[in-house]
Amino acid sequence: MTCHVRVSESPGDFLVRAKSWLEHREDHHNLILGLASARAGSAAWHEGELFATVEQDGAVVGCVVRTPPHKALVTDLPLESAPYVAAALADRFDAIPAIFGPRAAAEAVAHAWAALRGVRYAAGMPQGLYRLDRVEPVTGVAGAMRRGGDADVDLAVEWGEGFARDTGIGFPSGRDSVRHWIDRAGLYFWEHQEQPVSVAVAQGRTRRGVRIGFVYTPPRQRGLGFARALVAELSQTMLDAGCDFCVLYTDLTNPASNALYRRVGYELIAELADFDLE
Numbered sequence: 001m002t003c004h005v006r007v008s009e010s011p012g013d014f015l016v017r018a019k020s021w022l023e024h025r026e027d028h029h030n031l032i033l034g035l036a037s038a039r040a041g042s043a044a045w046h047e048g049e050l051f052a053t054v055e056q057d058g059a060v061v062g063c064v065v066r067t068p069p070h071k072a073l074v075t076d077l078p079l080e081s082a083p084y085v086a087a088a089l090a091d092r093f094d095a096i097p098a099i100f101g102p103r104a105a106a107e108a109v110a111h112a113w114a115a116l117r118g119v120r121y122a123a124g125m126p127q128g129l130y131r132l133d134r135v136e137p138v139t140g141v142a143g144a145m146r147r148g149g150d151a152d153v154d155l156a157v158e159w160g161e162g163f164a165r166d167t168g169i170g171f172p173s174g175r176d177s178v179r180h181w182i183d184r185a186g187l188y189f190w191e192h193q194e195q196p197v198s199v200a201v202a203q204g205r206t207r208r209g210v211r212i213g214f215v216y217t218p219p220r221q222r223g224l225g226f227a228r229a230l231v232a233e234l235s236q237t238m239l240d241a242g243c244d245f246c247v248l249y250t251d252l253t254n255p256a257s258n259a260l261y262r263r264v265g266y267e268l269i270a271e272l273a274d275f276d277l278e
Contacts, residue, residue, distance in 0.1 A: 003061065003081035005088040007052045011039035014051035014065075021053075021060040022075075023207060027131045028270055030211050030247050032065050032073055034204025039067070050092050054081045062105070064088065066096065071274065072109070074101035079108045086112035096277055098124060103273045110275035117277075124274030125168065126252040130266035133245050135236045138264065141229035143197065145237075148187030152196070153178050156187060159199050163216040167251060188237075190230035198226040200234050208244040215248075215257075232264045 008014035015036050022029040036051060054062035054077045062077025064085050072089055086109055089096060095117075099110045103126075110121040148156060156178045181187040181201055190198040197217065204211035212234060217227045235246045248266065250257045258268075 003054055003056050003078055003084055005052050005084045006055055007088060011036045011051050015040055018053050018060055018063050026206055026208055027245055027247050030204050030206055030209055032063055033206045052088055071098035071100045072096050074105050074109055076102045077105050082108035082112040085109050086116050090116055098274045098276045100274050101272055106273055106275050120278045121275050124276045127249050127272045128252045128268050129249055129270040129272060130261050131245050131247050131269045132235050132266045134265055135232050136265040138229045138232040141225040143190050143192035145230055145233040146189055146191055148182050148189055159216050163214055188234050190226045197221040198230045200230050202234055202238055210238045210243045210246055212246050212248040228260050228264060
């Protein structure tokens with residue numbers, strides 16, 4: 001059966017076609033679901049973005065999304081559809097920094113893009129997708145969690161730059177992005193002796209879940225359990241607020257962060273990868 005790519009007219013139109021399919025594996029698809037939901041009906045959306053479904057016989061079998069200047073996101077999809085996905089991307093964009101998603105699908109699309117554009121691609125950061133349904137309590141860590149407020153904007157921007165330097169992952173650290181999190185109760189700090197010592201963000205709320213991310217502790221405060229305590233408390237707060245589960249992404253080559261999340265109760269459910277396009 002031949003695949004084809006249906007480019008949606010808007011994020012809302014995309015969700016009409018793709019939401020049911022995406023929600024069958026809502027934990028795996030939190031990033032795309034959350035992004036499309038945030039863009040639907042938002043003035044932030046513009047026609048230069050791409051929201052598309054991969055379909056066979058009228059049924060959705062995969063998705064591809066890109067919001068410039070960021071990388072393209074793909075779900076699992078039939079590997080034979082990769083040339084069609086690359087062509088749909090090429091119709092909209094002259095260049096893309098990377099393809100991100102399940103390893104086989106992301107590499108197939110990167111390979112097809114490279115062949116189409118006459119460029120090279122290379123494997124980037126391998127990432128793990130973790131899911132938590134029940135928090136393992138953290139004890140013995142001094143301090144407490146608090147929500148971020150307007151007075152924290154400059155600190156969040158500064159720490160976002162530190163996160164980007166440490167991880168190589170872009171942090172949407174503009175002041176408008178930080179205020180967006182604050183307005184939606186998404187920015188949280190662990191505070192010790194009346195000083196912030198760690199930060200994390202809850203975002204991408206979907207029907208049953210939410211994504212925890214941008215966990216950062218300044219170097220001088222590391223090794224004291226602050227990040228672990230913050231992730232545990234924030235995850236529990238999200239469960240108490242009605243979420244059935246939390247998800248997060250982490251660099252699979254970083255044993256410290258992977259161990260931290262497992263101790264809190266997160267379990268690896270998928271391995272994904274970036275493929276950088278040169």
